[in-house]
Amino acid sequence: MINYLDNAATSYPKPPSVIRAMERCMEERGGNPGRGSHRLALLASEKLFEARSLLCELFSSDDPEGVAFTMNTTYALNLAILGLINEGDHVIISDMEHNSVLRPVEWLKRYKGIEYSVFSTRGDACESIRSLIRKNTRAVICSHASNITGRLLPVGDIGRVTREHGVLFIVDAAQSGGLCKTDMKKSCIDVLCVPSHKGLLGPQGIGAAIFAGDILPRAVITGGSGALSRDADMPPYLPDRLEAGTLPTPTAAGLCEGIRYVMRRGEASIAAFEAGIIRKISEDFADDKRICSYGDAGGGIWLFNVRGVPSQKVSELLDRKGICTRPGLHCAPLAHKTLGTPEDGAVRVSAGPLTRPWQADHFVRSLREILDGEL
Amino acid sequence: MINYLDNAATSYPKPPSVIRAMERCMEERGGNPGRGSHRLALLASEKLFEARSLLCELFSSDDPEGVAFTMNTTYALNLAILGLINEGDHVIISDMEHNSVLRPVEWLKRYKGIEYSVFSTRGDACESIRSLIRKNTRAVICSHASNITGRLLPVGDIGRVTREHGVLFIVDAAQSGGLCKTDMKKSCIDVLCVPSHKGLLGPQGIGAAIFAGDILPRAVITGGSGALSRDADMPPYLPDRLEAGTLPTPTAAGLCEGIRYVMRRGEASIAAFEAGIIRKISEDFADDKRICSYGDAGGGIWLFNVRGVPSQKVSELLDRKGICTRPGLHCAPLAHKTLGTPEDGAVRVSAGPLTRPWQADHFVRSLREILDGEL
Numbered sequence: 001m002i003n004y005l006d007n008a009a010t011s012y013p014k015p016p017s018v019i020r021a022m023e024r025c026m027e028e029r030g031g032n033p034g035r036g037s038h039r040l041a042l043l044a045s046e047k048l049f050e051a052r053s054l055l056c057e058l059f060s061s062d063d064p065e066g067v068a069f070t071m072n073t074t075y076a077l078n079l080a081i082l083g084l085i086n087e088g089d090h091v092i093i094s095d096m097e098h099n100s101v102l103r104p105v106e107w108l109k110r111y112k113g114i115e116y117s118v119f120s121t122r123g124d125a126c127e128s129i130r131s132l133i134r135k136n137t138r139a140v141i142c143s144h145a146s147n148i149t150g151r152l153l154p155v156g157d158i159g160r161v162t163r164e165h166g167v168l169f170i171v172d173a174a175q176s177g178g179l180c181k182t183d184m185k186k187s188c189i190d191v192l193c194v195p196s197h198k199g200l201l202g203p204q205g206i207g208a209a210i211f212a213g214d215i216l217p218r219a220v221i222t223g224g225s226g227a228l229s230r231d232a233d234m235p236p237y238l239p240d241r242l243e244a245g246t247l248p249t250p251t252a253a254g255l256c257e258g259i260r261y262v263m264r265r266g267e268a269s270i271a272a273f274e275a276g277i278i279r280k281i282s283e284d285f286a287d288d289k290r291i292c293s294y295g296d297a298g299g300g301i302w303l304f305n306v307r308g309v310p311s312q313k314v315s316e317l318l319d320r321k322g323i324c325t326r327p328g329l330h331c332a333p334l335a336h337k338t339l340g341t342p343e344d345g346a347v348r349v350s351a352g353p354l355t356r357p358w359q360a361d362h363f364v365r366s367l368r369e370i371l372d373g374e375l
Numbered sequence: 376m377i378n379y380l381d382n383a384a385t386s387y388p389k390p391p392s393v394i395r396a397m398e399r400c401m402e403e404r405g406g407n408p409g410r411g412s413h414r415l416a417l418l419a420s421e422k423l424f425e426a427r428s429l430l431c432e433l434f435s436s437d438d439p440e441g442v443a444f445t446m447n448t449t450y451a452l453n454l455a456i457l458g459l460i461n462e463g464d465h466v467i468i469s470d471m472e473h474n475s476v477l478r479p480v481e482w483l484k485r486y487k488g489i490e491y492s493v494f495s496t497r498g499d500a501c502e503s504i505r506s507l508i509r510k511n512t513r514a515v516i517c518s519h520a521s522n523i524t525g526r527l528l529p530v531g532d533i534g535r536v537t538r539e540h541g542v543l544f545i546v547d548a549a550q551s552g553g554l555c556k557t558d559m560k561k562s563c564i565d566v567l568c569v570p571s572h573k574g575l576l577g578p579q580g581i582g583a584a585i586f587a588g589d590i591l592p593r594a595v596i597t598g599g600s601g602a603l604s605r606d607a608d609m610p611p612y613l614p615d616r617l618e619a620g621t622l623p624t625p626t627a628a629g630l631c632e633g634i635r636y637v638m639r640r641g642e643a644s645i646a647a648f649e650a651g652i653i654r655k656i657s658e659d660f661a662d663d664k665r666i667c668s669y670g671d672a673g674g675g676i677w678l679f680n681v682r683g684v685p686s687q688k689v690s691e692l693l694d695r696k697g698i699c700t701r702p703g704l705h706c707a708p709l710a711h712k713t714l715g716t717p718e719d720g721a722v723r724v725s726a727g728p729l730t731r732p733w734q735a736d737h738f739v740r741s742l743r744e745i746l747d748g749e750l
Contacts, residue, residue, distance in 0.1 A: 012405030030387030074598030074620025205623025223449030224706030245449025248580025326411035331599030
């Protein structure tokens with residue numbers, strides 16, 4: 001028996017419609033999208049366009065052609081960040097960032113002489129950002145929801161600040177997509193990056209950078225684009241400019257059905273469902289002095305430690321009982337530092353839309369057994 | 376009825392085992408590989424390791440950890456080329472390169488001040504390469520098989536030249552993988568890049584750069600690596616250094632079964648089968664003065680034009696009869712220039728391992744109808 005509570009790493013199980021769609025796509029839309037114009041190539045392109053359109057609908061963006069597909073959100077963030085930030089620029093990131101934002105920004109600091117500042121999410125994020133904006137500030141880059149606590153940043157408010165100052169706003173929606181309704185237009189988001197395999201319930205292997213308006217990043221990865229083949233550079237328009245090589249049609253087909261599932265059920269309803277599961281778990285240990293919780297735990301994630309025990313060990317003992325959680329730093333050392341977790345991080349428990357009620361009960365029972373006997 | 380003859384763009388249909396493997400992976404190995412160590416994360420990692428090992432077996436490389444996964448071959452080539460070529464270096468490419476090599480090299484020329492030379496594949500490729508090698512030559516980069524004619528370059532001989540001169544040898548196996556047995560060790564290949572979705576019969580959405588020996592490229596794309604999370608840079612070892620963000624486990628599962636299919640049937644046998652299909656087609660038009668063929672047509676690809684008719688139009692008329700071919704430049708303007716095709720390229724007809732004999736007959740009949748009546 002598997003009790004999967006690691007949905008913040010990747011959602012599991014997936015809706016059956018997602019798997020069926022991938023299968024059908026492999027059987028019926030087997031052409032190479034954007035390469036040639038025969039019927040199977042067009043059917044593949046259509047599926048990609050369907051995925052672009054659904055993403056735009058979900059995130060209130062106008063232009064499906066502004067959606068560039070990548071292997072995952074990290075690639076999407078890299079293409080946006082490396083493609084839009086210039087030598088000598090200054091950017092502002094939050095103190096809760098994942099390495100998918102921190103490392104590209106560090107890379108630019110090392111190799112392109114950019115500078116970056118870190119705004120605090122403890123107090124008023126907007127005030128913190130305002131105090132950090134300089135003349136050469138090019139962008140504010142931050143995650144919408146933390147991958148270790150699920151806590152949401154006020155992107156609507158931040159967007160107003162960036163717009164006011166003529167600064168780009170790049171949002172990492174890796175953890176919020178499918179859980180929090182996000183309106184790119186209302187929140188003045190210029191680029192939103194999102195994976196298929198987390199809250200959108202699609203397969204691993206596809207992510208997207210959604211560009212609003214007329215933003216045209218430099219291409220960092222170049223190659224065949226299926227169009228303007230004679231030019232030495234990638235085409236001067238999206239999405240072709242950022243889509244070098246063959247795109248992953250079957251995973252795009254799965255993503256479409258994942259998005260449809262989210263749309264049917266609604267982000268707010270899914271988030272409330274996940275929060276309910278996690279509340280059942282975290283409340284049960286609220287008064288247990290052996291447990292230390294971090295963050296708000298108001299959402300679908302509970303981050304905790306057993307005092308004096310490495311998170312790795314607790315996670316391993318849970319795994320022996322069939323429970324899948326993730327210990328350690330979750331690729332987010334900056335966020336862990338901000339929260340003040342120990343050197344080796346903490347155990348993350350995360351629910352998904354298809355988590356069943358018994359899983360919470362089983363988790364509670366199992367962790368109690370571990371606390372009372374095996375430690 | 377669909378007569379798919381565009382296998383050089385992407386192979387179709389796939390072996391049913393490929394599709395079943397993706398489905399099973401989605402159902403049974405739903406964790407995030409390399410993120411946490413619970414059973415579902417490990418099952419996902421194992422599947423990726425299986426794919427790495429199968430690739431090493433197929434291409435005679437020793438180290439599965441030298442296999443870095445990407446979304447496609449273009450990304451693999453970019454990570455290798457941008458990660459290994461330094462400012463002021465000189466590289467040598469062939470006159471048959473696809474934009475997946477040409478554009479990254481052009482990018483380095485523009486932004487990093489490298490220089491590149493083009494060796495001729497008409498005469499003795501090795502002699503041409505030798506005459507171009509300079510003191511600062513860092514690498515020879517070339518495709519093993521042309522994507523527009525299928526013609527093979529003598530990578531074994533080229534490898535000896537590069538080894539002799541202490542120059543890196545980077546091979547684009549996009550068109551040869553699964554069709555030509557390639558021994559990275561014997562051919563002194565330092566990096567081989569290959570897609571899943573062409574000759575290896577896997578799904579779109581995953582490709583690999585296979586690094587031999589102790590080569591350690593710079594990381595261009597950075598982010599979460601699941602290991603050494605505290606470091607600002609990506610881990611100093613492969614494959615983690617080049618694998619930022621979540622990897623595509625389901626497509627890796629499909630790739631495994633595609634490789635197994637190729638191993639069972641054998642590259643030589645598949646290549647002979649495809650050549651047989653194409654021979655049936657091309658020989659039928661060998662004496663037809665209205666047809667102009669390019670390249671050798673000894674393999675699984677026939678490149679042709681109807682004299683005086685744009686390739687796009689011929690391909691479109693074929694599509695009306697259910698036949699999928701690809702006209703134009705095939706993202707390889709340099710190769711088309713080398714072959715001397717017209718401005719708008721040519722029609723490419725390409726067989727695959729699952730092409731059926733009736734497809735050749737149907738193609739011949741259909742093209743004759745077009746030549747005799749519809750043009």
